[in-house]
Amino acid sequence: MAPLIRSKLFLPGSRPELFAKGVAGAADALSFDLEDAVPEEVKAAARRHVAEFVQSDAARGAGKLVIVRVNALGTPHFVDDIKALAVPGVDLINLPKAESADEVRAAAAAIAHMESADASALAGLLVNIESAKGLRHASQIAAAHPRVRGLQLGLGDLFEPLGIDRYDPANVHAAMFALRLAAGEAGVWCLDGARADVADETGYLAEARMARSLGFIGKTCIHPKQVALANAAFALAxxxxxxxxxxxxxxxxxxxxxxxxxxxxxxxxxxxxxxxxxxxxxxxxxx
Structure with a gap:
């Protein structure tokens, strides 16, 4: 069964002052980022901040799903990220920029090798689909390993290099539909990605409702004010x-x-x- 993730609040790992606010908020899941939101020179510090917080009493007692987006497989930071974050308290490791089933299997093997002996450290994988190649292989990626729980759509990375209008609803619907079918084939759930235009609450809500109509379970929030919109869009009437x-x-x-x-x-x-x-x-x- 899919977890309750109507809203997933994005928290840069380099901003530990935001962590407690995230725990106190209404988001169903907290997504701590070590990848794109963290400058190269502070990645090690961000990793320490996140590792300390996810194992704290505050995080464990919050009743929220904890997700950590690590740096991509093949980067200099991937192994250190997994070593620090494949620990009790992390429910899902978010793997970015995956383009093949082999990459997912390699990531899963790395997690198995480095995670704690504590059985509660068995984190699942939330795999980001952020490229044309990744979308083409999405069903194989989703079925690549039992750790894969769901797929997440990254429209900025997917659309911008191709010159596709990120805010055209027809384009967004096409990508969502393709990803949902791929996830359905593999028997995993789908989570919608971020919408960068924080001021456009009407657009965010419309996009969240579109995602729900296509069987997605929730949407990413990059600002706390988006949490209520996501919760409303994915609430059962x-x-x-x-x-x-x-x-x-x-x-x-x-x-x-x-x-x-x-x-x-x-x-x-x-x-x-x-x-x-x-x-x-x-x-x-x-x-």
Whole structure:
């Protein structure tokens, strides 16, 4: 089952003064960054700040999913990042710029080699898809290793080198749709990436709703004020849960009568729709 990550708040590892604020906020997940948001000359210090905080009582008692974006495989910092952060307290290691299944397997092997002997240190992988090649191989990347829990879309890195308009909804929809199908093929979940225009709350909310309509579980926030927007966009509406309850109840009645297809509110329901209703109720804590 997908975790609850309606909102994932981005926290640069070089800004430890923001960590406690993130813990106190409403984001479901905290994403500590050691990669693009951290200048080269302070990467070692950022690594220490994050490693200390994720193992602190404050972080462990917050009840939030903890994600750490490490530097890419092949960079001088990857091994040190994994050595410091494959520890209890880190739920997901976010692997950036992956372009092949082999890279994911190499990253997973590195994590297995360096992580703590403590069983609670078994971090999953959240893999970023940020290039045309990565998107083309996304289904293989998602299925590359059991540690892979989900895929995350990085539209800035994907679109900018190709001259694709990042803020054209048609372009965004096309990339989201492709990634969601790739994740679905591998049986993992999808998380939407960041939207850099912090002032455009209407645009952020529209993009988050688009992601939800395509089956993404949540969206990245690069500013605390985006957290409420993401939480609202990915919240389950009461009527959605009520319909799912009616579908499941009708399915039980139909099964007792030996029928696999039935009608609820004028709509034919068969197994794919029933599975969706069951997933909604599971997410709502009703099953």
């Amino acid at each position: 009461a009527d959605e849960v009520e319909l799912a309850m009616r579908v499941v109840a009708a399915a039980r009645e139909a099964a007792a009568q030996g029928r696999a297809a039935f009608v609820v509110d004028g709509r034919m329901i068969d197994p794919p729709f029933l599975r969706r209703a069951e997933a909604i109720l599971a997410a709502a804590g009703e099953r």
